[in-house]
Amino acid sequence: MSGFLEIRGLSARLAGTGQRLLRAVDISLPAGSVRGLVGESGAGKSMIGKAVLGVLPKAVEIVEGEILLDGQDLLKVPPAERRRLIGAKAALIPQDPLTALNPSRRIGPQITDRLVDILGWEKARAASRALEVLAEVSIPEPERVMRLYPHELSGGMRQRILIASAFAAEPKLIVADEPTTALDVTVQKQILKLISALQARHGTALLFVTHDLGVVSKVCDTLSVLYAGKVVEDTTVERFFAAPQHPYSRALLAATPRHTDPAASLQPVPQAVIDAAMAEIAAADAAWSAHG
Amino acid sequence: MLDGRGLIRRRAGARLWLSGLWLTVFVLAAVLAPLISPQDPLAQDLMLERLPPAWVAGSEPGYWLGTDSLGRDVLSRIIYGAQVALAVALVAGLATCLIGSALGLVAGFYRGWADRIISRIVDIWMAFPPVLFAILLIAVLGTGLTSVILAIVIIDWTRFCRVVRAETLNQSKMDYVHSAKVAGFTRLRTLLSEILPNVLPVIVALLTLEMGIAVIVEAILSFVNLSISTDQPTWGGMIAEGRTSIHQAWWVLVFPLIALFFTVLSFAQFGEGLRERFDPVLR
Amino acid sequence: MADSIFQVSDLRVDVPDMTRKPLFGAAPRLEILKGISFEIPRGAVLGIVGGSGSGKTTLGRTLVRLVEPNAGRLLFDGRDIAHLSDAGMRPLRPRIQMIFQDPMSSLNPRLTVGRTIAAPLGAKVSDARVKAALEQVGLPADFAGRYPHELSGGQRQRVGIARAIAMRPDFILADEIVSGLDVSSQAQVLMLLEQLVADLGLTLVFISHDLSVIRRLCSRVIVLRAGEIVEDAATADLFERPRHAYTRELLDAIPIPDPSVRW
Ligand SMILES: Nc1ncnc2c1ncn2[C@@H]1O[C@H](COP(=O)(O)OP(=O)(O)OP(=O)(O)O)[C@@H](O)[C@H]1O
Ligand SMILES: Nc1ncnc2c1ncn2[C@@H]1O[C@H](COP(=O)(O)OP(=O)(O)OP(=O)(O)O)[C@@H](O)[C@H]1O
Ligand SMILES: [Mg+2]
Ligand SMILES: [Mg+2]
Numbered sequence: 001m002s003g004f005l006e007i008r009g010l011s012a013r014l015a016g017t018g019q020r021l022l023r024a025v026d027i028s029l030p031a032g033s034v035r036g037l038v039g040e041s042g043a044g045k046s047m048i049g050k051a052v053l054g055v056l057p058k059a060v061e062i063v064e065g066e067i068l069l070d071g072q073d074l075l076k077v078p079p080a081e082r083r084r085l086i087g088a089k090a091a092l093i094p095q096d097p098l099t100a101l102n103p104s105r106r107i108g109p110q111i112t113d114r115l116v117d118i119l120g121w122e123k124a125r126a127a128s129r130a131l132e133v134l135a136e137v138s139i140p141e142p143e144r145v146m147r148l149y150p151h152e153l154s155g156g157m158r159q160r161i162l163i164a165s166a167f168a169a170e171p172k173l174i175v176a177d178e179p180t181t182a183l184d185v186t187v188q189k190q191i192l193k194l195i196s197a198l199q200a201r202h203g204t205a206l207l208f209v210t211h212d213l214g215v216v217s218k219v220c221d222t223l224s225v226l227y228a229g230k231v232v233e234d235t236t237v238e239r240f241f242a243a244p245q246h247p248y249s250r251a252l253l254a255a256t257p258r259h260t261d262p263a264a265s266l267q268p269v270p271q272a273v274i275d276a277a278m279a280e281i282a283a284a285d286a287a288w289s290a291h292g
Numbered sequence: 293m294l295d296g297r298g299l300i301r302r303r304a305g306a307r308l309w310l311s312g313l314w315l316t317v318f319v320l321a322a323v324l325a326p327l328i329s330p331q332d333p334l335a336q337d338l339m340l341e342r343l344p345p346a347w348v349a350g351s352e353p354g355y356w357l358g359t360d361s362l363g364r365d366v367l368s369r370i371i372y373g374a375q376v377a378l379a380v381a382l383v384a385g386l387a388t389c390l391i392g393s394a395l396g397l398v399a400g401f402y403r404g405w406a407d408r409i410i411s412r413i414v415d416i417w418m419a420f421p422p423v424l425f426a427i428l429l430i431a432v433l434g435t436g437l438t439s440v441i442l443a444i445v446i447i448d449w450t451r452f453c454r455v456v457r458a459e460t461l462n463q464s465k466m467d468y469v470h471s472a473k474v475a476g477f478t479r480l481r482t483l484l485s486e487i488l489p490n491v492l493p494v495i496v497a498l499l500t501l502e503m504g505i506a507v508i509v510e511a512i513l514s515f516v517n518l519s520i521s522t523d524q525p526t527w528g529g530m531i532a533e534g535r536t537s538i539h540q541a542w543w544v545l546v547f548p549l550i551a552l553f554f555t556v557l558s559f560a561q562f563g564e565g566l567r568e569r570f571d572p573v574l575r
Numbered sequence: 576m577a578d579s580i581f582q583v584s585d586l587r588v589d590v591p592d593m594t595r596k597p598l599f600g601a602a603p604r605l606e607i608l609k610g611i612s613f614e615i616p617r618g619a620v621l622g623i624v625g626g627s628g629s630g631k632t633t634l635g636r637t638l639v640r641l642v643e644p645n646a647g648r649l650l651f652d653g654r655d656i657a658h659l660s661d662a663g664m665r666p667l668r669p670r671i672q673m674i675f676q677d678p679m680s681s682l683n684p685r686l687t688v689g690r691t692i693a694a695p696l697g698a699k700v701s702d703a704r705v706k707a708a709l710e711q712v713g714l715p716a717d718f719a720g721r722y723p724h725e726l727s728g729g730q731r732q733r734v735g736i737a738r739a740i741a742m743r744p745d746f747i748l749a750d751e752i753v754s755g756l757d758v759s760s761q762a763q764v765l766m767l768l769e770q771l772v773a774d775l776g777l778t779l780v781f782i783s784h785d786l787s788v789i790r791r792l793c794s795r796v797i798v799l800r801a802g803e804i805v806e807d808a809a810t811a812d813l814f815e816r817p818r819h820a821y822t823r824e825l826l827d828a829i830p831i832p833d834p835s836v837r838w
Contacts, residue, residue: 041728041757155627184627184784185828189838192830211757214787214830218838237834255762256832257787259814266791268763467681470641475695475742476668479661485694489685572722573684 002068004031004205005173010051010065012229021047021060023230023284029222031172032203034196036216036237038252039226040269045209047229049175052207054079054086070172087118091166093176093195097158097183101150108146111165119169133164137194156187160194167198174199177209192219213256217241225249227277230284248277308565311558318555322374330354331365333372333525338363342541358543360533366544369525370551376519376526377555379437380510384444385503391445392452393495399453400460401483410453417450426509430518440519444506452498456491463490493571500563504556511552527552579650580746580778581615581638586647586657588633607633609802610647617745620772620779622789622810624825625799631782632676634799635748638780639673640664651746669695672739676751678731682723689719692738708741712767729760733767740771750782765792787829790814798822 005027012022022044029035037045050056052067054074067074069089074082094100101110108130115126127146134142137160150158159179166174176195180188196219199206208220216223216237223240225233225248233246244250251269258265321328331354340363346356357366399410426443433439463469464487472482507527513519514528527548534545568574588608596602607630615621625631636642637649640656649657651671656664675681682691692705706716712733723731732752739747749768753761769792772779783789789796789810796813798806798821806819817823830838 040759185786186626186824189828189830212830213758214832217832217834217836218830241832241834252759253832255759257758257761257785257791258832259787259790259826259829260831262790266762266765266788268766269759467675467677468683470636471673471675471681471738472695473641473661474639474668474671474673475738476665477695478665486683486686490683492685571685572687573724 002071003028004070005029005052005207006066006068007048007052008066008068010048010067011063012047012051012056012060013063015059015061020285021229022051023228023281024065024288025224025226025229025231026234027207027224027231029173029205029207031205032199033222034199034206034208034220036220036223037207037209037226038211038213038216038223040211040252043226044229045211045226046177048226049092049177049207049209052086052173053090053092053175054082084118087114088169089171090173090175091169091171093163093166093174093179095178095181097155097162100162101158103150105149106146107148107150107153107161111146111161111168114165115169129168130164133168134161136167136198137161137164139164155183156191159183159187159191163191163195163198167202167204170202171204173205173207175207175209178211180215181210181212188215195219213253214258225252228281230281232277232280247273305565305568307561308569311561311565314554314558315562318374318558319378321371322378325371325375329365329368329371330356331368333364333368334523336362336364342537342544344541345543345547357547358541360530360544361537361541364525366530366547369530370527370548372525373527373530373548374551376437376510376524377507377552380441380444380506381503381555381559384441384448384506385499387441387445388448388502388506389452389495389499392449393456393491395449396453396456397460397483397488397491400457401464401487402479407457411457414450414453417447418454422447426513427516427518430513435518435520437520437524440510440513441506443513444509448502448505451502452495455494455498459491459494460487463487493567496566497563500559500566504559507552507556507559578617579614580617580652582648582650582653583614583638584612584648586611586634586637586649587645588630588637588642589645607802608637608644611802611804613797613804613807615746615778615780617778618776619795620781620793622786622793622796623780623782623799624784624786624789624796626784626825628801629799630802631784631799632750635673635750635780635782639671639748641673669742670745671748672742672744672746673748673750674732674735674739674752676754678728678735678752678755679723681735682731684723686722687719688721688723688726688734691723691734692719692741695738695742704741708737711740711771712737713763727760728756729763732756732760732764736764736767736771740775740777743775744777746778746780748780748782751784752781753788754783754785761788768792785829786814786825798825 007025007027010022010025011020013020025048027035027048037048039045047060051062062075069085072085074085077085108127111130112123112126115121115129116123130146131142134145139145139157139160179195180191183191192215210216220237222236224231225246227248233244233249235245240249244253251273254264254267255269256265340352340355340359341361343352343355343359344350345358351358355365359365395410399407425447429443429446430439433442469482469486472486510519510526511528511531514526515532517532519528520526530548531545534548538545586608587606587610589604589606591602592605593602611634623631623634633642637644640659644657647657648655651667656667689705692708696704705719709716709718714730714733714737726734735752753764756764765788768779771777781789781792793810796808796810797804798819800821806813806817806822813822817826
């Protein structure tokens with residue numbers, strides 16, 4: 001079965017130095033399911049999300065591979081068409097609710113602009129849709145909130161608004177890039193439950209970027225473990241937490257805090273595991289450049 | 293580590309080299325004027341009036357850029373004019389920078405009454421239209437190099453003060469300043485060894501900009517005949533004279549203009565280039 | 576009591592609430608800490624947890640006297656430092672150190688790592704002391720020549736730790752120092768801290784909004800909510816028998832990495 005989002009053999013590198021950032025990444029995400037993208041800082045998690053949404057930094061170039069969104073290869077369509085496709089079918093929940101909203105504009109227009117400008121909705125329809133989604137993310141008095149400025153709301157409220165904004169256009173795919181790292185644990189729990197509930201109700205496919213395996217175990221169906229831009233393990237959540245296959249995955253799990261078992265958690269990734277993973281990547285790189 | 297940080301290095305820009313080259317020529321010309329200028333810049337010779345530059349028919353050997361309507365050598369006058377421009381750029385630029393930056397640092401770091409007084413004065417100062425202010429000042433102080441420099445300093449210190457104060461305020465909120473307090477640094481030491489290095493790039497950029505502005509202001513004042521006595525050649529004065537004979541002798545106007553243009557441009561580019569080259573955060 | 580390094584009683588901090596300031600006249604006061612009392616035994620590792628805005632940072636910054644309390648007593652080594660002036664605090668500063676949450680803004684971007692560590696130690700310090708501090712936090716000696724932006728988040732946080740321990744303090748405050756790090760750097764930094772506390776006999780206050788990182792490190796935990804202490808207990812007790820509903824809420828909010836545990 002092919003997924004709603006299908007990434008095949010995606011490789012990317014830094015234009016200036018040629019440093020490889022993504023190494024033949026394969027990811028399949030069926031409609032309505034949730035995939036976690038985990039790995040340490042710099043592994044390339046955000047890079048994949050950005051590639052899917054077509055917002056890669058200029059310095060990064062895609063070397064080869066396909067990104068199929070609903071069967072259409074995004075890398076083969078002209079840029080204007082690609083933007084329209086992505087705008088209609090995908091959305092982003094960003095990491096930092098403090099900077100993702102424009103501080104000098106009211107909340108309402110920030111939600112409706114996208115609907116009006118990209119999808120060509122009428123203003124009235126966009127406004128009523130905005131009210132609807134704000135109510136859906138449990139924001140009290142949505143009419144009043146639409147007229148407020150971002151700084152008049154708490155971090156948790158702002159993240160709800162970003163979620164509402166992402167779901168407003170009924171996208172079939174949402175990329176959430178560490179949507180809760182800026183929030184404290186109790187608010188994180190509310191927000192994650194909210195995302196899960198909305199995702200399930202609307203049957204949205206969700207690509208969930210995080211470095212926290214605890215969060216993955218609560219919201220994802222499948223996951224990909226990334227190391228240095230390479231997927232080292234691609235499996236279901238049940239199988240992963242029962243028995244992680246790759247040594248790096250095991251080390252990552254042992255590094256995750258787990259207060260019910262403090263002795264077996266928060267263990268730094270052993271140098272031997274890092275060395276082995278790097279060796280594996282070097283070997284794959286060598287094979288790749290030999291055949292290319 | 294697994295990331296691209298530190299792999300992206302900027303090249304030491306052509307910007308820095310080109311502007312640095314021009315400024316070196318400029319400074320050397322000013323300092324060595326008596327040695328290198330081919331003619332006496334003040335010597336008039338009506339037999340030689342309005343000679344064209346060396347590559348145009350009818351030129352005279354030894355007068356590379358031609359002569360003006362009184363027969364004075366344009367190249368030599370430009371070289372001597374660089375003296376005034378350099379003096380104004382250095383003295384006015386540095387004085388403005390020192391006064392404005394010091395007040396800005398104090399206001400932004402210590403806040404309180406010092407800030408209130410300084411900011412109020414700046415506000416009042418900025419309410420005067422600068423050009424009128426300058427002409428008024430010269431009228432009071434009398435013409436002459438010192439007056440021009442004084443006028444520039446008196447008018448322009450507010451530019452430094454405002455920008456440096458804002459930047460100092462920003463930096464003061466950073467945790468590294470709190471960290472200096474936890475380490476037991478005195479306030480003065482925190483200002484000088486922690487905050488100043490972070491405000492310095494802004495100061496340098498403003499300084500080089502100010503040097504260019506000072507050169508222009510002097511030229512404008514010379515142009516309206518409010519600057520220096522007539523026996524010292526200045527670029528502004530030459531441009532004013534050249535204007536009257538633009539149809540007969542374009543070179544009298546064009547060459548000092550070019551010198552002025554490249555000097556002002558180079559100052560600004562030099563500041564930007566210095567930053568690219570030496571600011572560790574950009575490097 | 577001689578074996579307490581800090582004794583805090585009825586500590587209050589309030590600030591003018593500028594959002595509610597009337598056009599004329601003084602702004603109403605916003606209470607951030609509402610009368611807090613506790614002690615920190617010498618050599619203890621104390622955790623302070625609470626949600627966002629509960630006043631953890633304010634409490635921490637008051638302990639190291641970046642903030643002056645409005646009321647209450649703050650005894651360090653038996654001496655009330657609540658209202659000491661900057662100059663009065665200065666002789667005590669080397670003994671009371673802090674590691675900041677955001678390692679990017681707490682390191683001077685235009686000073687090298689070496690100078691950042693050496694500066695508070697005075698003019699005469701040798702490179703050896705800087706090198707020793709770097710070594711203690713597991714960084715190679717040649718990092719002394721690097722600028723903060725040339726380091727990863729975890730490395731920057733190690734530099735913050737190196738700077739604090741190079742002063743040979745009695746007390747260190749660590750405010751959310753691992754919240755910005757990924758799990759593997761988190762684990763490394765926590766291990767490092769654990770080991771340093773044991774080796775150097777430090778007293779440590781560790782602020783976090785996440786109880787799961789506290790369990791490993793701390794001997795006692797204070798739970799803060801809206802500027803008040805709601806629970807103050809030994810770590811094991813707190814995790815096994817949380818008494819206050821808010822503590823249970825914080826515990827329940829932690830996603831345990833196991834899909835079979837309901838959340
Ligand atoms: N604009 C850019 N220019 C050059 N390199 C970049 C740029 N953005 C990211 N990189 C590099 O690409 C790699 C992958 O970055 P990415 O942001 O995907 O990491 P990540 O897994 O999301 O990490 P984090 O958990 O820190 O967000 C890193 O090595 C990073 O240094
Ligand atoms: N200078 C100030 N002026 C006004 N309000 C302040 C000031 N400092 C802190 N506050 C308020 O005091 C409360 C407590 O802040 P504090 O930073 O101590 O919380 P915290 O527990 O550290 O939260 P977080 O987990 O978000 O860091 C917050 O509501 C904050 O908005
Ligand atoms: Mg990322
Ligand atoms: Mg805080």
